[in-house]
Amino acid sequence: MNILDIVGINMRFGGLMALADISFNVVKGEILGLIGPNGAGKSTMFNCISGVLKPTSGDMLFETGNRKIRINGYKPEKMTYLGVARTFQNVRLFSALTVLDNVRIGRHCRTRSNFFGAVLRTRSQKEEEQRIVDESINWLKFVGLDKFAFLTAGGLSYGFQRKLEIARSLATDPSLLLLDEPAAGMNPKETKSLVELIHSISDLGITVILIEHDMKLVMGICKRLVVLDHGVMIAQGGPRAIRENPKVIEAYLGRGAADA
């Protein structure tokens, strides 16, 4: 059962073909690795799926509530509502706000109270606020940041900021989570706990697509990989097959490296 079908996606920026005829499927519940050298179009792919960019042509079919819908050109907030959450390559937190507030904002799309509820402090608004706090603190416990709940997000260490961003995206109740280089800039200890975190996210039944440069990490976590290079998909398959694929070796190490 596929949660996401990418069918012949093209993304053109002026004369530059950032993605050319990309097709792959994401199976429900799996951890899919999306790898490739710098400038391969990985983040562009994420931007297309999460609604930041609208692909020039092709189809993206997302399964939600036992229905497949075509999500091309949906706005990011609509995609979040449908159940696609993401993190960013360069951490994007609400850095002047507290750690708890960051996660509470993640609950935005699953809550309803409005101006009148806020000003009149209706009972349903109060109950909702309590629920938001409870759920947020649970997600903070899940990533291990609950003891920092009342600190400003900008003051956290880089590794913790990454984790907070993951907690915030989890707070939107996603069925598909897009992680854009979550291990970038982390030390080995932080990376190790991140791997555990990704496994426990997967255990919750959330499908994960992972962009990562740390090959050891990707090969360890993902059962299946998709490799992009210069906007073209050059391979997909299991970690072992990818590691031995001459095209992949060529993309990373240059022509001739595969023969050596």
Added chain:
Amino acid sequence: MNINLKDALKYLLLAAVLIYPLFSFANEYFLHVMVLIMVYMVLAMGLNIVPGFCGLLDLGYVGFYGIGAYTAGLLTIHFGLSFWVIVPLAALNGAIWGILLGAPTLRLTGDYFAIVTFGFSELVVLFLTNEIWLTRGPLGLPGIDPVIIDFSWFSTLINPEWDWYWEFIGPQPYFYLGLFMVALVYVIMGRMEDSRLGRAWFAIREDSIAASSCGINLLTYKVIGFAISAAIGAVAGAFLARWTMFLSPDMFKFWESFLILCMVVLGGLGNFKGSLVGAAILIALGEVLRIILPALNLPTETRFLAYGLIMVLMMRFRPMGFFPSIATQSQKNPILIKLKKELGSS
């Protein structure tokens, strides 16, 4: 102990301000200035939503102030409506214009939006000056009734001799009405700040791309913020109309917008409590300069130089304002206090 003393001093000061107008030695001019400060407190709090909460520069806030004032003035003169009916109508009119202006232009970012708002406030002044059939143009709008509390329809039902009818004369009743208005807006601001709505605004200010990936519809929430801000400005305008009983287009010139923005920056962007202090300081300074400058043989317009100087000094020494908004300390929500205790004990 230290905090208790500070709190006690605060309440004592508040009580002193509260009963001051009742004394016979209360100076009429001084009370008048206090009422003016309160009008600007409301304006500064309302403006703080746009640049402070949402992070959008708004240079045309006075446009909504003018719309509220003329709405109230015209409704009073032509229809004789009660102040208590007019205030919600003025707020509604302000909000409608906020939506009309905001919905198409809040897609713009940064400087472009600031230019649009600036143009809007100039348009409002031009409209008020040139549409003479409606606003009497530069002649102004005199003869607006003061605020009236009229319960005579009710009291005469009980006892024909009772006449519960009060007309606001002199600064004292306006002082308390103004105080009520400030308190009301203050409570509304506090409740909005600590809610799903306020958090959405802060998210947009901090990082709009991340905000939209949290499911926040950027345009909707910016327009809501802009409309609420406009409505608060219009309420202050309605109060002004029934207080000064005279309106003219040059009361809503661009420099008023700048003055209100200065108050917001002075008090701290994003901290509506700071706006209260900003308003008090700048209005008081304006009054002081009004006396000092003629004594020095300078034209009163020189006071704008003083405002400019203050802004330069602020940028140099306190770029975040006197009371910068600090996310970690402004949380008095019982839910959070409870949570803090739980986290501390575990």
